Amino acid sequence: MLGHAARQPQTPEEAVLERVPNPNPGARYCVRFTVPEFTSLCPMTGQPDFAHLVIDYVPRDWLVESKSLKLYLTSFRNHGAFHEACTVGIAQRLVAELQPEWLRIGGYWYPRGGIPIDVFFQTAEPPGGVWIPPQDVPGYRGRG
Template identity: 40%
Template sequence: MSYSPAQRSPLSETENQEHSTESKYGERLIAEGTLITFPNPRIGRRYEIHITLPEFTCKCPFSGYPDFATIHLTYVPNQRVVELKALKLYINNYRDRYISHEESVNQILDDFIAACDPLEIRIKGDFLPRGNVHTVIEVNHHKEA
């Protein structure tokens, strides 16, 4: 059976209202999202991990308009590695936050360092143009010897 958005929902009006106000499991997981790590399987071997997160969103703290970016994360692990599903949930937590481009990229760096203490990390936020302005924010951290 096909269903087009123009048709009425198969749920009753009461069921529709209850369904729209209850917290969805994905929203709960995102709200609880923290960076989880696991032991580096190759301690002592220097290697880079490259992660691209192409669906980053947050809200402009001044206008409330949505901002969209691709986050590029490259790090050299130390003792711990970040678990990817946890990273996805953590990043999705920004979608309703009023936060500047600069602060969001710097906060991601701070939280990543706190979670896994990498030897090196580079995070780049490549924000889609808005109002004819294209912004790229890049932050780096190197563990002191």
């Protein structure tokens, strides 16, 4: 998709995640994507849900192509799923496509009904010898 016009996928299942060869296959490093305006729909009410996602991974042979990731993530705008299904499903899809050494996702969901829901997933313990900074997304505090 890189360098070409791309149609916005209507569902996450329809979205294509492209991968590119890791240009540094001998180096161990962390890649981070921060998605401060992720949107999906509540499957019960159809109301919009909003989250700040942070995706970290240590690649092996593949990197996710960022335009395809953006299109994949925006395909959730009209997709009804609970916070847990969105967050863990994104991680599982990335793991299936990239087969990284390690991956984690933090889904920091904004409150609905007064209760924020944060969802965290990782494939294993963080690998040693790789700088993996904390996600540092503050918990929801309201106006206080």
